[in-house]
Amino acid sequence: MNDDNRAAEIAELLRRRAETMAVGDRLPGVRQLSRELAASAATVSAALARLTALGLVRAEPGRGTFVAGRRAQPEPDYSWQSQALGRARVDPRRAGRLGAHGGAEDIQLSWGYTAAELQPTEALRAQASRAARSARAWSMVPVAGLPDLRRVLAADYDAEPGDVLVVPGGQQALVFVLRTLAEPGDTVLVESPSYPGAVLAAQAAGLELAAVPADLDGIRPDLLADALERTRARVVYLQPGCANPTGAVLSPERRAEVLALAAEHGAFVVEDDWARHLGLDGPTPLPLLTEDPHGHVVSIATLTKVVAPGLRIAAVVARGPAGERLRTARIAEDMCVPALLQETALGLLTAPAWPRHLKVLRARLTERRDAMIDHVREHGPHLRLTHPPRGGIHLWVRVPEGVDTAALAGAAQAAGVLVGDGAHYFVDEPPAPYVRLSYSAASEPQIAEGVRRLAGLVAERAVSSA
Structure with missing residues (x-):
């Protein structure tokens, strides 16, 4: 049995003993417990530290360790919160x-997500182990992401590394992009049926939703034109390749029409490119962003779907002032995606195993x-x-x-x-x-x-x- 397991075992024994004692009673000293339990002083101290962290005992330097107690609390009354919180934005059922x-x-x-047996577990372990030994694994990295990782992620989009922003997962990317590109109360157009997480992201950003029907060839441009005219929306959410849930792929003709409508109405198209590597009967179409030189398309790519749910790495690709605004706004979200995750992703994407x-x-x-x-x-x-x-x-x-x-x-x-x-x-x-x-x-x-x-x-x- 290793020291951690032994400390956990002793912590459980001492927890049960403390439950039979009164609040304020003193536990035996470390030396006495070491003799009684046939364990080293370090192991007993580690066990007591676990109980202290749980608030079950308290240590008083020079006096000993005592059974802790919680102050009696009044019956909570949370009714005031309903008025203070106001109407919930996010649909709890969805x-x-x-x-x-x-x-x-x-x-x-x-x-x-994929089953564990479909994930590149061994490659991930190897890359994570290598990343953990890196000198920059625990350091701050640029808010926009590691330059090398941004360069690799940019390749699928014919984009410059400076157009790429590394974020912690596709869902957070959706919330962040919608909140940054639109103001609360604005309308975002969503193809329907569509990914429920996009609806939740729009709700979390305080946006109104308007559905535009889609069929097997993707969103219908005629109805999109009507919706853009009617709502004056400036953001459209689409999944051009292998849409969730229908599997629809936006046809070449409709891709051109969508881009033309975005240009005509001065709108952004948020391209959720989650299935980039999941074409089963051939490759998925190139990202819509590759056909858009004027910055109407903002693409979101994620690694979690093709690697593992815990590798929370996604990319936002955006050009022009919109890209600059997104990169600037990231500092308000968090200081950076942890370097360890980024190093692991970079190692995996550049390894022969990928x-x-x-x-x-x-x-x-x-x-x-x-x-x-x-x-x-x-x-x-x-x-x-x-x-x-x-x-x-x-x-x-x-x-x-x-x-x-x-x-x-x-x-x-x-x-x-x-x-x-x-x-x-x-x-x-x-x-x-x-x-x-x-x-x-x-x-x-x-x-x-x-x-x-x-x-x-x-x-x-x-x-x-x-």
Whole structure:
């Protein structure tokens, strides 16, 4: 048993002893405890330090260690906070489902990250270990990010390193970009259906939301033009490649129309490029930013989807005064993304293991996608896939009219299967009932069983609603 484990064991023994004593009673001294417990003085001191940190004992130099007690507190009254806080900006139902992890026994068909066996764990460990030994691992780095990392991230966007800003994850990047480009009360246009996190980000920034319908070719430019004219919005949120949840890819014709509309209305297009490395039937289209020389497009790229949820590294790519404003505003958010994380990301992106990881990841995801498609089709007509996605990690599956998707998601969770309630992917009322199924976090046997259970629940509800 190592010293840490022994200290933890002794801390637990002393905690139980303290519970039998009165507040203010003195514990035996370190020497006495060392003899009694057959442990070194250093180990006993470490155990007492743990209890002190937990507030269970207090040390008085020169006198000893005493059982601590908490002052009796009055029954709390938080009613005043409701008035002080005002109306909540963020939809708690959408936020709760977005952050739902589930337990080890659950079949995870809603998680937007990859399973542990699909992550480059060994490469990450090697790079993190190497980064931890770096002289700058624990030092301050430029607010915009390590110059070398910015240079690597800029390559996919034909951008200058100075146009790149390193931020701690794609979700924070969304909140930060929307809050910086728009003023509270402004309207942001969001393709619908869309990523719920974008809705939450807009709400957190105090922005109003207006939905613009999308189809299999992405956002509809005719309706986008109407919305821009009607709302005078200056920010549009899009996922041009492998959109979450539908898998839609913005067509070449529509890409040109979107950029023309942005130029005509003086608007920014926030390009969520989360699926940059997740093209399964071929590469994803080049970022929209590469076709925009005038700074209308601000792109967000993230590594968490293709590496691991804990590698909270994302990039914001923006040109012109908007880029300068974003880089200046970062100082108000935090001083920098930790150097250790940036060094780890840089090492991974420049290692021979990186292209190998992407090749293996895409192959494994393709297998899981195809398996899920087969199982969904097997259970038709209760589950209906409108189109197979060419990339990404989700299927957008329609269920029969009349099925309450919120109740269905709740019943599925009770049955040990986590799925995405399709209603959460629409800004306004959904036009039809859908669920989102993710194939990145479950094994093929889990996918088969999860889809089977879900189909049974849908069949029950389809009959009762007929």
